[in-house]
Amino acid sequence: METSVPDRVPLLRAEQVVKHFPIRPGVSVKAVDGVSFEIFPGETVGLVGESGCGKSTLGRVITRLLPITSGNVFFEGVDLTKLGAEKMRQYRRQLQMIFQDPYSSLDPRMTVGDIIAEPLVNFGLLDRRGKDKRVQELLRIVGLNPYFNNRYPHEFSGGQRQRIGIARALALQPKLIVADEPISALDVSIQAQIINLMEDLQQQFQLTYLFIAHDLSVVRHISNRVIVMYLGKIVEVADSVEIYRNPRHPYTKALLSAIPIPDPEIQSKRRVVALKGEIPSPVNPPSGCRFHTRCPIAQVPTPCAEVEPPLEDKARDHLAACHFSEKVPAAV
């Protein structure tokens, strides 16, 4: 993998991104709590974690669909958090999103053509004839009949709707697409269609993806690099082959061990790493390492319950935030 060309310029760089949702004075849900990462041009970065880890919030904060609490997000070197509304609107052309639910993310009263053309109209890019042509071209690109532009979303299946959502995201020829669980609402046989389509489009249009999902096997498949989140923090970042072979954080290890492999022979030999208890509340996350309350290798009280482990290099291009990362057993 060519992950470490030293002076490659990141397309997007997030620095100490924090997103807290206040619930009453002095109390807040710490959904994202100091997260830094980079996305390089042309790569696919996968962002995984279980519900409530902050992965979707992070996706929405870096696209500024949600206001940031603190921290910076640089897109091609420009700090998006400092931009005014109109400047930001211009940047949205470069930075599009695909959503999980293909039912609620399309306006049921708009035709498919109008849905896909809306970004073009919004930026005043094309006249009516040019617009129709572009819509038909986009429909063809995502594998739909170009003459479906006058139909309404309810006439399409889930997979087809997700294709419409992708066509809309492509309309402005963005550089980065943030896809938030784009396949988890779809049937198994349809998921592969969408994954393959996203891979083809990436090749065709040199797209960069941030692929957010809870399913680590899907994320590994589509991504060059994988970021694992737990309770508002990044716990591990590594190449997608490396993260499976050699996880350096006990949470990643537990997550990997819990994912069933569709092979009864292999599956019967695997052991699930049991995590103690339940995921703690993000209102009042544990001290030190946030995972220490459930960690099978934690040494409490010190250092795990007292000192927050920094996200640091454990191997080449392999970051983990764990005091005892060398103790995480390798093979799953």
Next chain:
Amino acid sequence: MAPVLQVKDLHTEFFTDAGVVHAVDGVSFDLQPGETLGIVGESGCGKSVTALSILRLIQKPGRIVSGQILFKGSDIVTMTGEEVREIRGKDIAMIFQDPLSSLNPVLRVGFQIEEAMAAHQDISGKDVLQRAIELLKRVRIPAPESRVKDYPHQFSGGMRQRAMIAMGLANSPSILIADEPTTALDVTVQAQILELLRDLNTELGTSIVLITHNMGVVAGLCSRVLVMYAGRVVEEGPVEQIFKDPQHPYTWSLLRSIPRLDSDRHERLVSIKGIPPDLIKPPAGCRFNPRCQFRIERCKHDDPHLMEVGPDQQAACWVTMRQALKSDGDQRA
């Protein structure tokens, strides 16, 4: 051994304004005592309707049109409502995908487990409470003595599903039907619930029918599997056999359409073109034929039935993967 449950040529249909939906169209299978049977397929394939039919929980406009469901020799299809209620929750229990909506939010968890027992057993007061605590302990809910007094909202998703399983076990049923029991849960919690089901199966000998869309879940828990497509069983057999040597193109494609956690090479996923058929007017011939990359002329008009394709393995296909891959190889050679 005599099967504990036999489903014979079950047809369940829904009479809608748009037409008759043939949701389950001639499904047959046997469930042996202590067996873990997986029923896999995509949404709308009829797997849940099959499960609901077994407990006669099909609601209007749906109806079991024909077929037999033999539980210990007597036919559930022709039983009176009273007779079915006797079996339901006592001999055959069911747990559902969404534990939050299956639990009553205004009643304590313990009370709901006690209720399940009181429906079928003549025990009262202290014994019931004691038994409810035991059941919660059995499904590994920590501090069951205090948790038994909690309301469902005080439980996490995984604990709610455990509570549902406790309720299902309340009358020591011989069959537990689990309809997508882990679909709404995170993977680490899913792993715990599956482990619990596996232990209950070995410790109590309860037969389990697991309904799921997830092939990985089947691989981890089941000994036998039925693959359903468009209201029919398209393939059936021992789990090792089906995963190693699937003979129906649908099973074969399904297994190749999901990325595997343990694959190191980037292989393009096999995508099944098109979408599942409309069950009001299913396609002629094999129902999978419009989406099948291996179909031959015969598939378009001649409807295949389940045929022996391997040791204890059956598939409903005129081609079968053995033939398909062989002729593929011939062409390449």
